[in-house]
Amino acid sequence: xxxxxxxxxxxxxxxxxxxxxxxxxxxxxxxxxxxxxxxxxxxxxxxxxxxxxxxxxxxxxxxxxxxxxxxxxxxxxxxxxxxxxxxxxxxxxxxxxxxxxxxxxxxxxxxxxxxxxxxxxxxxxxxxxxxxxxxxxxxxxxxxxxxxxxxxxxxxxxxxxxxxxxxxxxxxxxxxxxxxxxxxxxxxxxxxxxxxxxxxxxxxxxxxxxxxxxxxxxxxxxxxxxxxxxxxxxxxxxxxxxxxxxxxxxxxxxxxxxxxxxxxxxxxxxxxxxxxxxxxxxxxxxxxxxxxxxxxxxxxxxxxxxxxxxxxxxxxxxxxxxxxxxxxxxxxxxxxxxxxxxxxxxxxxxxxxxxxxxxxxxxxxxxxxxxxxxxxxxxxxxxxxxxxxxxxxxxxxxxxxxxxxxxxxxxxxxxxxxxxxxxxxxxxxxxxxxxxxxxxxxxxxxxxxxxxxxxxxxxxxxxxxxxxxxxxxxxxxxxxxxxxxxxxxxxxxxxxxxxxxxxxxxxxxxxxxxxxxxxxxxxxxxxxxxxxxxxxxxxxxxxxxxxxxxxxxxxxxxxxxxxxxxxxxxxxxxxxxxxxxxxxxxxxxxxxxxxxxxxxxxxxxxxxxxxxxxxxxxxxxxxxxxxxxxxxxxxxxxxxxxxxxxxxxxxxxxxxxxxxxxxxxxxxxxxxxxxxxxxxxxxxxxxxxxxxxxxxxxxxxxxxxxxxxxxxxxxxxxxxxxxxxxxxxxxxxxxxxx
Amino acid sequence: xxxxxxxxxxxxxxxxxxxxxxxxxxxxxxxxxxxxxxxxxxxxxxxxxxxxxxxxxxxxxxxxxxxxxxxxxxxxxxxxxxxxxxxxxxxxxxxxxxxxxxxxxxxxxxxxxxxxxxxxxxxxxxxxxxxxxxxxxxxxxxxxxxxxxxxxxxxxxxxxxxxxxxxxxxxxxxxxxxxxxxxxxxxxxxxxxxxxxxxxxxxxxxxxx
Numbered sequence: 001x002x003x004x005x006x007x008x009x010x011x012x013x014x015x016x017x018x019x020x021x022x023x024x025x026x027x028x029x030x031x032x033x034x035x036x037x038x039x040x041x042x043x044x045x046x047x048x049x050x051x052x053x054x055x056x057x058x059x060x061x062x063x064x065x066x067x068x069x070x071x072x073x074x075x076x077x078x079x080x081x082x083x084x085x086x087x088x089x090x091x092x093x094x095x096x097x098x099x100x101x102x103x104x105x106x107x108x109x110x111x112x113x114x115x116x117x118x119x120x121x122x123x124x125x126x127x128x129x130x131x132x133x134x135x136x137x138x139x140x141x142x143x144x145x146x147x148x149x150x151x152x153x154x155x156x157x158x159x160x161x162x163x164x165x166x167x168x169x170x171x172x173x174x175x176x177x178x179x180x181x182x183x184x185x186x187x188x189x190x191x192x193x194x195x196x197x198x199x200x201x202x203x204x205x206x207x208x209x210x211x212x213x214x215x216x217x218x219x220x221x222x223x224x225x226x227x228x229x230x231x232x233x234x235x236x237x238x239x240x241x242x243x244x245x246x247x248x249x250x251x252x253x254x255x256x257x258x259x260x261x262x263x264x265x266x267x268x269x270x271x272x273x274x275x276x277x278x279x280x281x282x283x284x285x286x287x288x289x290x291x292x293x294x295x296x297x298x299x300x301x302x303x304x305x306x307x308x309x310x311x312x313x314x315x316x317x318x319x320x321x322x323x324x325x326x327x328x329x330x331x332x333x334x335x336x337x338x339x340x341x342x343x344x345x346x347x348x349x350x351x352x353x354x355x356x357x358x359x360x361x362x363x364x365x366x367x368x369x370x371x372x373x374x375x376x377x378x379x380x381x382x383x384x385x386x387x388x389x390x391x392x393x394x395x396x397x398x399x400x401x402x403x404x405x406x407x408x409x410x411x412x413x414x415x416x417x418x419x420x421x422x423x424x425x426x427x428x429x430x431x432x433x434x435x436x437x438x439x440x441x442x443x444x445x446x447x448x449x450x451x452x453x454x455x456x457x458x459x460x461x462x463x464x465x466x467x468x469x470x471x472x473x474x475x476x477x478x479x480x481x482x483x484x485x486x487x488x489x490x491x492x493x494x495x496x497x498x499x500x501x502x503x504x505x506x507x508x509x510x511x512x513x514x515x516x517x518x519x520x521x522x523x524x525x526x527x528x529x530x531x532x533x534x535x536x537x538x539x540x541x542x543x544x545x546x547x548x549x550x551x552x553x554x555x556x557x558x559x560x561x562x563x564x565x566x567x568x569x570x571x572x573x574x575x576x577x578x579x580x581x582x583x584x585x586x587x588x589x590x591x592x593x594x595x596x597x598x599x600x601x602x603x604x605x606x607x608x609x610x611x612x613x614x615x616x617x618x619x620x621x622x623x624x625x626x627x628x629x630x631x632x633x634x635x636x637x638x639x640x641x642x643x644x645x646x647x648x649x650x651x652x653x654x655x656x657x658x659x660x661x662x663x664x665x666x667x668x669x670x671x672x673x674x675x676x677x678x679x680x681x682x683x684x685x686x687x688x689x690x691x692x693x694x695x696x697x698x699x700x701x702x703x704x705x706x707x708x709x710x711x712x713x714x715x716x717x718x719x720x721x722x723x724x725x726x727x728x729x730x731x732x733x734x735x736x737x738x
Numbered sequence: 739x740x741x742x743x744x745x746x747x748x749x750x751x752x753x754x755x756x757x758x759x760x761x762x763x764x765x766x767x768x769x770x771x772x773x774x775x776x777x778x779x780x781x782x783x784x785x786x787x788x789x790x791x792x793x794x795x796x797x798x799x800x801x802x803x804x805x806x807x808x809x810x811x812x813x814x815x816x817x818x819x820x821x822x823x824x825x826x827x828x829x830x831x832x833x834x835x836x837x838x839x840x841x842x843x844x845x846x847x848x849x850x851x852x853x854x855x856x857x858x859x860x861x862x863x864x865x866x867x868x869x870x871x872x873x874x875x876x877x878x879x880x881x882x883x884x885x886x887x888x889x890x891x892x893x894x895x896x897x898x899x900x901x902x903x904x905x906x907x908x909x910x911x912x913x914x915x916x917x918x919x920x921x922x923x924x925x926x927x928x929x930x931x932x933x934x935x936x937x938x939x940x941x942x943x944x945x946x947x
Contacts, residue, residue: 035857037827087838087846121827421859422852571890573883581849595848600883604890656859697859702890 010220011227017203018228018236025140025362025586026133029342030126031369032581033085036097036104037121041694043102047076054081054125055264063114066092067268074100077110081268083125084588086366086581095122102693127371130342131249132349134359139246142362142586143255145235147267152254153234154312155278155303161195164234169196169225170218196221199237243277244284251284261289261328271317272324275303289328297326340430340440341369345579347443352592353583362586367579368424373657376689377415377427384682385413385432388663388673395672412666414441414558415682416577417659417690420566423575423596426657427686439666446555447662450675451514451622452640452649453535453552455568455610457523458511460534462606462729470606471526474508474613474726475715475734480518485547487528492547494520497641497674506715508613508726512621514639516551523550538564538601539574552640558660561651565660568614568636569653571700572607573600604702605729611636611699612727618652622676626652626684633696635687639675646670650679652687654696659683708733810897813863828858832867839871847871862891866902873909881909900930907939916943 034050036042051058051069056078059068064079071077075098082092096116098106108116131139145153157164193201200220224233242250243257251260254277258266262273269277279287279299289296301322308318345367349358357363388411410432417427430440439445461472472478480502484493494516502515510518523531528545535543535554543554556564559577566575576597583592614636617623622639637652648663648671661679664671671678705727710717712724716737728734817833820826835850851868854861869884885906892899907922920943926936 032853035827035831035853037857038823040824040827086849087843120823120830419856421855424852424856571887573887593845593849595845595852598880598883600879600886604886656856700860700890 006216007219007223010216011223013204014200014220014224015227018224018232024134024360025142026131027358027361027363027365028128029130029132029345029365029367030128031371032366033083033123033126034371035121035123036107038104038106040104041102041692042099042104044074044076044099047097047099050124051076051078053127053263055259055262055268057264057268057270063094063110067264074098074105080122081125081265084364084584085123085126087590087593089588090123095119097122126366129338129367129369129371132342132346132358132365133249134356139249139256139260140239140252141255141259142239143253143266145231145238148238148254149267149269149274151271151307151313152266152269152274152278153238154310155275155307156195156234156238156281158306158310158312159278159303160198160281164195165230167194169194169221193217194221195237196224196233199233199240200224202240202242241281242284243280244288270321270324271313272300272304272321272326275307275321276300276326278303289326293326300326338369338374338428339434339438340442341367341374341425341428341579343430343438343440344428344443348580349583363591364584364586364588366581366583368419368426368581369428369579370426373417373427373690377417377429377686380682380685380689381413381415381429381432384678384685385411387681388678391673391677392671409666411671412437412441412664413682414445414662415659415686416442416558416562417657417686418562418566418575418577419656420569420575420653420658421656423563423566423578425577425579427659437666441558441662443557443559445662445666446557447647447664447668448552448554448642449556449561449649450552450640450642450647451516452561452638452651452675453540453554454511454514454519454550455614455638456535456538456564457519457526457531457550458507458613459538459567459602459606459610460531461507461522461526462609463602464729470729470732472507472522473728473732473734474506474609475710475728476507476522477504477715478507478510478515478518478521479503480505480510480515480521483517483521485520485524487545487547494548494551506712508616508724509712511613511638512617514617514622520547520550523547538567540564552642558662561649562658562660565651565653565658567601568607568611569655569658569699570607571604571702572602573598603704605704608699608702608705609727609729614638622674623650623652623680625676625680626687629681629684629688631684631688633691634698635696636699637683639680641674641676644670645672645674648673648675648678650675650683652683654687654691655699656697657687657690659686661686704730706730706733710734711737810895810901816863824858825861828854828861828864831857832861832863835864835871836867839867839874842874844871844875860891862888862895862898862902865891866898866905869902869905869909878909878913882906882913885909896929900926900933900936903929904933904936904939907936911939911943916946919943 056067056069059070061068061070064070064077066079066081069076069078075096077094077096080093080095083090094110096108096110097104107119107122109119110116133139197217200217204220239253239255241254242252243254244251244260246260251257255266257277257280258264258269258273261276262269276289276296279296279302286292287296287299304313304318304321307313308315345365346358349365392411413429413432415427415429416425418425428442430442431437462470464470480496482493482501484491496516497514501517502509502513505515505518507522510522524547528547528549531549532543532545535549539560540554540556543549546553563574563577567573578594578596580594582590584590615634618626618635618637623637626635633654635652635654637650640647640649640651646664646668649661651660653659661683663678663682707725707727708717709719709723710726711720712722714737716734718737817826817829820829831850831854835847835854838847838850848868848871851864851871854864865884865888869881869888872878872881872884885902888902889899889906892902903922903926907919907926910919910922920940923936923939923943926933927940
């Protein structure tokens with residue numbers, strides 16, 4: 001009775017497990033494919049790095065096969081593999097890429113006859129940057145039996161179960177023979193279990209060597225053999241077998257093992273590599289090419305000899321494979337460099353997918369991240385923090401104070417970069433060390449943005465009201481003297497940085513020097529209610545109509561600030577940040593696709609005028625240190641420093657790239673330095689790297705603006721010597737100077 | 739002489755098109771008949787008829803030219819003539835996006851156009867077709883914003899600029915923002931005087947005032 005019940009129960013367990021969704025597959029997160037075209041920045045080092053990272057093998061063949069490449073001077077000939085793009089499959093083809101002086105100079109595709117024809121673009125395989133997996137921490141990529149090289153199948157059967165297609169699941173003779181083989185024959189041990197038995201053990205059972213476990217295994221084996229074909233069992237085995245460990249994550253299945261050890265899909269593995277994978281079956285730890293290369297080599301050679309002895313490979317193939325070195329080259333550990341972004345993506349998806357679904361269904365998630373810009377951000381933040389800490393230490397001249405500083409929590413940082421036209425998030429750093437703190441300051445930390453909101457005051461002031469006239473222009477004179485402002489029965493007296501006041505200044509000067517009182521006066525002329533409503537429209541939340549709003553007495557995350565700032569380089573249109581392009585199931589069926597959401601906030605003319613004022617703030621205002629660091633090209637931006645120096649900001653942009661940097665302590669306290677001394681440095685390093693050997697595009701001048709030469713102090717049209725060329729909305733140029 | 743009309747979206751087909759085509763064909767047939775007769779009959783009677791037909795054809799061509807719907811140069815021509823590799827790469831993304839748009843895969847199309855913009859943010863066609871994608875998805879305010887950006891980038895190509903302004907006017911009209919629609923149509927005509935579609939838009943708005 002017990003046997004019958006157990007058999008019925010086993011049948012159900014086996015069928016449940018062998019159904020199509022038996023495995024818990026982690027979802028994989030990719031960047032969007034890099035697109036090459038003539039003229040794009042991409043060096044020979046970048047190309048070799050890409051080929052290496054994706055397991056392309058160097059060859060001397062005239063025409064490389066799929067998965068191979070060769071180099072002739074500056075020309076890379078590549079047997080490019082098929083791969084899945086964001087929305088479609090890209091087919092395999094042979095391409096030629098010429099790379100000179102750090103750029104692609106030519107692209108051609110070769111047809112089967114060898115005829116070359118030029119192509120305009122080439123998409124590279126998307127880089128895997130992370131996984132979203134469950135607690136069990138397994139990595140697995142499914143492969144169907146017909147995709148598995150025959151020599152690999154032969155190797156598995158020869159080493160583990162020669163009579164697989166003949167026996168009924170349990171090989172009694174095999175068990176006895178294995179015992180005899182292990183005792184009397186040299187080299188090459190054979191296990192006593194059939195593949196089916198091994199599969200059942202992996203699915204359900206432990207490694208304990210007890211009689212009861214053996215009996216349970218036998219029953220399940222017989223059930224599986226009854227219900228499923230040999231090919232189905234073999235395919236399940238190939239996808240299930242444990243083949244190693246990637247730190248805390250178990251590697252299951254030959255496809256995943258091929259990716260882990262050789263950075264290539266299983267069909268592209270060489271005979272030597274296939275033999276190496278088969279060698280791992282009996283003991284992945286003992287024969288790992290990473291940790292035991294000598295043992296791995298010996299075991300691989302055993303597999304090759306067995307294949308030769310059984311006539312599965314020729315002598316020539318055997319000899320060539322034996323000569324091949326085992327060079328494991330697992331995929332670059334990029335997950336460690338983008339953990340904050342992966343968390344952000346996971347959080348975004350969790351609003352639309354169940355957590356268990358993401359961890360178990362094996363989705364492919366294509367994101368907007370740019371790996372080159374992410375690397376630039378990583379390096380810039382690392383270098384910038386060293387520099388900032390040196391500055392902090394040199395400020396603390398008292399040794400005791402310096403010692404106290406060392407014991408305190410370290411200063412933190414956040415950086416987010418995005419394309420302002422599409423909102424695509426290109427780089428993200430949520431903190432200085434993910435291992436220490438997973439708190440993502442880019443989107444979770446609400447801090448006061450301080451002076452970095454002043455450009456929005458200008459934007460509102462420059463926007464024409466119902467009468468068609470703006471409240472101010474860049475040349476409007478503002479009063480910058482100590483003043484007290486009254487509102488709602490209260491009084492407030494703002495102060496300027498270092499208590500310096502400049503009397504009568506233009507709006508431009510007020511922004512360039514970040515003069516608090518002058519800007520508050522500007523805000524008062526617009527009207528607090530009006531300004532508050534505008535700030536809400538821009539995207540700031542919890543905004544109140546108080547004068548200190550004009551100098552940043554609100555709370556915002558770096559991501560919110562980045563979103564708001566897109567209106568300036570994007571001609572008055574706000575682009576909402578986007579991180580996920582598409583989600584598809586393991587079969588490639590799209591489950592979700594997303595793109596940018598846009599909204600016009602201000603006229604393009606106003607956006608342009610404010611941008612031109614911000615260019616001045618960067619060139620010779622509070623952001624001028626960036627030019628001293630060697631930054632070239634058209635950039636605009638604004639520093640931000642809150643009261644008592646608790647938050648340091650720099651928000652800046654070129655035409656096609658915007659970045660926000662925040663520096664501060666998690667428990668708000670004074671840094672003792674300004675945004676121009678901390679955040680600006682990191683931002684500048686990042687932009688210099690991003691535009692290395694490139695120049696940013698020019699800001700597009702819209703119709704409806706005009707330029708006029710004015711006196712920079714009086715703000716009127718002048719023909720005297722000391723002139724400034726200023727931009728205005730058409731019809732709002734100032735009068736001539738008396 | 740077939741007259742080709744290219745449709746880009748929410749357009750109004752000129753009602754006189756078929757009639758014009760038929761009349762032009764008739765004129766050509768008459769002229770052919772005349773020349774045949776000229777070989778067989780007396781010169782004087784046929785020559786008057788020939789010249790009359792020829793004169794009629796000339797006049798008709800002028801009318802056709804005036805009344806024919808305005809179309810900018812085809813997008814494919816822009817791709818064929820482009821020599822800047824960066825712009826060409828961006829245009830290829832636009833081509834890909836257009837295919838998705840034709841198959842009504844709107845989000846895929848939007849992604850391709852976004853990619854085109856990321857490669858070359860000055861590519862006006864990317865914004866133009868992105869706007870069409872948003873129109874198809876009934877996201878009209880976004881379509882208007884994207885057309886604004888397309889117009890700003892078509893500054894040298896007056897026909898395409900006029901086309902983008904006309905489309906902008908039609909979108910605004912569909913949003914019942916008649917004042918701005920009128921400004922758009924006026925700008926379209928200012929950019930290219932022979933823009934009949936924009937003129938028809940202005941006529942429609944005038945009749946509704």
